[in-house]
Amino acid sequence: MTTLDDTDRAFLRALADDGTLSAGDLGRRFGLSQPAAWRRVKRLQEAGILAGRRVDIDLEALGFGVTVFLGVKLAAKGRVSLEDFERAVTAIPEVQLVHHVLGLYDYRLRIVARDLSDFERILRRRIMTLPGVGEVEANVLLSEERRPGPI
Amino acid sequence: MTTLDDTDRAFLRALADDGTLSAGDLGRRFGLSQPAAWRRVKRLQEAGILAGRRVDIDLEALGFGVTVFLGVKLAAKGRVSLEDFERAVTAIPEVQLVHHVLGLYDYRLRIVARDLSDFERILRRRIMTLPGVGEVEANVLLSEERRPGPI
């Protein structure tokens, strides 16, 4: 674990919002020279705090207008059935995230579909037929707000 | 909505995995020249499909080892109480994501905490005191797998 100063936090917040910012941009924005900003970014990367960079793909622009969060409870929870379930669920193209969780459900999935009838098809043909699936609970996404988190 | 060819899909998958890839990298990987690859990336950006770039911050490296998904049901759901709830919940630093959803719960939150007793503090002092909160249901994250999605 590493501790950060205010400038590090400002850098992380800025980069979480816009990953295209260069060291020069960050320096100008927060009153540091380009090399000083660059050294900070490098330090954050080497500490593993800046873990990677990704692009944001707008699936709605591609016709995937429905996002559903699905809680899944397994019927039989042997060690084998967890692995079987994970292997099968990650093979479904519409599944974006697989969270193995503790609580009322065993897994939480984020699933995208073109529309609700497309989601029904995925649920009936792909999800309910997965090995070991018991109860499921669905929540359809209306709106999403991303926050910087505790940095 | 836009339709993509196989190369576009390959670009998006590669960039979703590693946002640092340049047009030259993508071209080499998928058999295009650098300018051709660059024009494709630009087209995807202008179509809004490549919506932005962000860095991945490893909150575990900063001492936030616990992630909890929290379903929240509101007790009274007037129009005003939704906005009050959203304003109050987005002000909690540990809240990373606020999903307004349809289903058994009204909101789904992604919350990070240093440990479980830190999470208990957030839950009791910050969440349960939010305006209009009724039932809550928590799932503690054990492991997370990200998938490319249906592109």
Added chain:
DNA sequence: CTTGAAAAGAACTGCCT
């Protein structure tokens, strides 16, 4: 679409306070 080249900008290094 390609190649080639020029221009711009970002990354990186040494040295100094």
Added chain:
DNA sequence: AGGCAGTTCTTTTCAAG
């Protein structure tokens, strides 16, 4: 820690086929 000056490298952008 940070700044300045400079070099190197990559990316961007244009020209021409």
